Amino acid sequence: MAFVDGVAREHFTQAAGCQEGIIWPTGRHCPHCGSVASSSLNGRTCRPGLYQCRDCRLQFTVTTLTPMHGTKLDLRIWICAMFLVLTSSKGISSVVMARLLGVNQKTAWKVGHAIREMMDDRNGELMPLEDIVEIDEAYVGGAPKSLSGAYNPPGKGTGKPMIFVAASRDGQARARVVPNDQRATLEPVLLEWIDPATTNLMTDGNKSYRGLGKTMADHQYVIHSQKEYANPETGAHVNTAEAVISQVQRALVGVYHNLGRKHLQRYLDEIVWRWNHRDPVREVVKQWTTKAGVERQKSTTIWRPIPVVDQMRVLLQGAVGKQVRRSRDYGLCWP
Ligand SMILES: [Zn+2]
Structure with missing residues (x-):
């Protein structure tokens, strides 16, 4: 202009x-x-x-030192791209984004990753998870291509990347790609997210969580192999953490089919961002009058995304220092 x-x-x-x-x-x-x-x-x-x-x-x-540093795109395209990423519940593929924004797919891919880079919590702006925290791990990614010769058995021993998830029951979550589920790997990650002195840890029966649980204020677990999924006496279950993992699986199955392992953490950041930017709203789901004439109602907690304009403001405020540039082979590099 x-x-x-x-x-x-x-x-x-x-x-x-x-x-x-x-x-x-x-x-x-x-x-x-x-x-x-x-x-x-x-x-x-x-x-x-x-x-x-x-x-x-x-x-x-x-835009200096933000992911938009040196961009040749109109900033309005960036804002539209942020809107698309923030409002799509399972994420948006670069192909669809390119079509909607009228840019090249490679451009849309880079813009998408730059926005995901802004969504990460590396600078530690997030508060520690509080009170009851559920942790769980999962292997993500689909079956390998039939002609690739790779074989990924289900469960342990698979070649798929492993993710480690912690979710507190008040609606906050964290996720990280980890090399294995050993205690020595998981403990430093978990200690970044929680305060062990006040945390009531909920896990499944995985042995590496037993030792980890001893350092917490309290530790309860359910043993899935014995078909125990929730313990009504202790309140133990890991369903919240599993819900976060299912969001990851949904995004991978439905949108990001071909997911580079090296970019997986950034996709996790996006999914966890979406999980963390919601507010609980008590909503009446059913109202009725009993035969005796008594008014009754049933309500439930609905987690609503916070308005997209507010999310965009938070996203842009954390943008400085998260520079992403394109490498010569159309990859990403961090100057
Ligand atoms: Zn200066």
Whole structure:
């Protein structure tokens, strides 16, 4: 876009100014050094929205050091792509996204992964899981192609990647790709997510959880091989964690058929984001009057996604520092 006359430039800058507040909610700051002292560059050859830091003297715009850094796409396409990723319940494939946005499939694939990169919690903005936490593991991915010669037996010993999931019963979850289900592998991951002194851990009968449970405030388990899926006395079950895993399986079966193992963690981040950004709402599902004339009603908790505009705001606020670039062979690289 060329802004030759001052009116158009001013209009653009004003519009951009109110949008920039989404990335910089506490005011403009330099992504290179974090300084809040910067000035707008308004020369004839400067593109709109360009600033210079008064401390490190580096120039920046609102997309600097975010996954949108150096993009040739219109930012409106990015916003549309975010909307599509956030509103599709099982994720959206790059082929469909390309069709809807009018861009190349490879572009849509990169945009999709850049958005998933913004959804990860690497910077630890998330609070630890609290109270009752269920953990479970699963092998994900479909059967290998018949001509590939690979054979993946079900359960342990399979060549499929393993994921480790923790879900608290108040609606928050975490997921990680792990190499195996040994205690030594799972413990450091779990300790990033929870506080062992206050956690009531719920697991299935897997032996590596027994030792792990001893370090927690409390540990209850159900033994699936004995057809025990919930214990009414202790309240033990891992159905919440299994629900998260089923979301992963659904997304893999329904949308992301051909899933690179090296990108699996990013797909998990997307699914867990969707799980974490919901609010419980008590809703009446049935109302009736008994023969004695007493009004009765039955209500249930419905988990509603939080409004997509609010989710987008959270997504953009965490965007700085999560730069993703395209590698020469159309892969991804992290500068
Ligand atoms: Zn600076």
